[in-house]
Amino acid sequence: MATESPAKKLKMDGPPLIGTHSGHFHADEALAVSMLRLLPTYANSPLVRTRDPDVLKTCHTVVDVGAAYDENARHFDHHQREFATTFPGHSTKLSSAGLVYMHFGKDIISVVTGLPRGADLDILYEKIYTDFIEAFDANDNGVNAFDPKAVEAAGLTKQFEDRGFSIASVVNRYNYSVSKAKDESKSKELLQQEEDARFAKASAFVGEQFIIELTDRATAWLPARNTVKLAYEGRLQYDPQGRILVLPDGMPWADHLYTLEKESPIPDGIAPQVLYVLFPETKEPDSKWRIRAVSKENGGFQNRKDLPDPWKGVRDEQLSEVSGVPGGVFVHAAGFIGGNKTFKGALDMAKKACEF
Structure with missing residues (x-):
């Protein structure tokens, strides 16, 4: 059988x-x-x-x-x-x-x-x-x-x-x-x-x-989509040309930013691309803030605009001195990210970096 x-x-x-x-x-x-x-x-x-x-x-x-x-x-x-x-x-x-x-x-x-x-x-x-x-x-x-x-x-x-x-x-x-x-x-x-x-x-x-x-x-x-969209729509309050994006906390923002830039009409006098993104290190009220250079889309480690060369690899008081912005914490030697003790300090760094 x-x-x-x-x-x-x-x-x-x-x-x-x-x-x-x-x-x-x-x-x-x-x-x-x-x-x-x-x-x-x-x-x-x-x-x-x-x-x-x-x-x-x-x-x-x-x-x-x-x-x-x-x-x-x-x-x-x-x-x-x-x-x-x-x-x-x-x-x-x-x-x-x-x-x-x-x-x-x-x-x-x-x-x-x-x-x-x-x-x-x-x-x-x-x-x-x-x-x-x-x-x-x-x-x-x-x-x-x-x-x-x-x-x-x-x-x-x-x-x-x-x-x-x-x-x-x-x-x-x-x-x-x-x-x-x-x-x-x-x-x-x-x-x-x-x-x-x-x-x-x-x-x-x-x-x-x-x-x-x-x-x-x-x-x-996925949840970051709406937050990034709101930040993108409100970016002109930080820079009249819209080159600085401020987020309420750290999140995956790059993909959403690239999409918004492609899909949104750009008025005259507004920069076509965001150069720097700011976000707090933690959700605590006294959190330090980060400033991140936006990478070129599909550009690997290339940024649209590095943080200024004189700031690269510099920390603390020395950074405050060379940048002219109090509260400096660090800028990475590659120039893609930096930090400041306060939101105002990070924003001032971003504004200076835009014009450098």
Whole structure:
């Protein structure tokens, strides 16, 4: 009498079985699996890692293997020659991470953050793809952040090597076993178990990064939108050209500021861009204040206008002396941030910096 395979029995009787490929693993399927498990349907789902088509047929949901993209059949592979699906409004071809996020992302966001369906959730859905998921898609599909031919034509070279400085590179490290010599003495079954365990660690790591990103965006970035908007609308009270933005406390402001500048009409006599943002270090009444130079959008560490060179790397009384503003605390040697003991002092520093 024939007996059912353990995998088929698991599919029929237990939580829905997730399938992905065995062998060398990447960040995209590690993230895809971890995102699925955030949903109640898959919270206790086991994972099978195989390239055996018969075993994959027993799986409820398959990611990054199987040569099929079929939402109704819950097959989410992107390796087919004809596959060209992208996230709405983007041009990067999706990986298994992007496919899972495109189809399940709004439900995942709602489960993790408690946000109901609506405008705020839609904004977050787009933001998380743009700032987090799309890089997984690009990495797995061999898409460069810059056109290699344009970079070569411009004669640009890296100032340092950054291949090991990404989530994808961390996931890749989990592929390594301690010693190939030791591996030769192990059974195929044991080697597969060890590989699956390394994948589980990699998936947990990537999933944690996703949750941190999503939670921060939901609890800090999203609520800051209205506060930054109000500050932007009231900026002329601090500088007649609108070059200084004052916030009631520290918050994620840069994205919102860039968007406001693009979408808001700029009257004659008003600067098109804010140069400095002020905010208190704490919510205490006697808090010190920070002055932050606004970075160029997508400009990395480049600022629209550094704090003045004579102030850079200077602290306390010496800073007060060179700046001519009492209460100086510090200015970073790179000129992107400084501090003063009072709001008035920080504002006076910003005003002087604007004209320097």
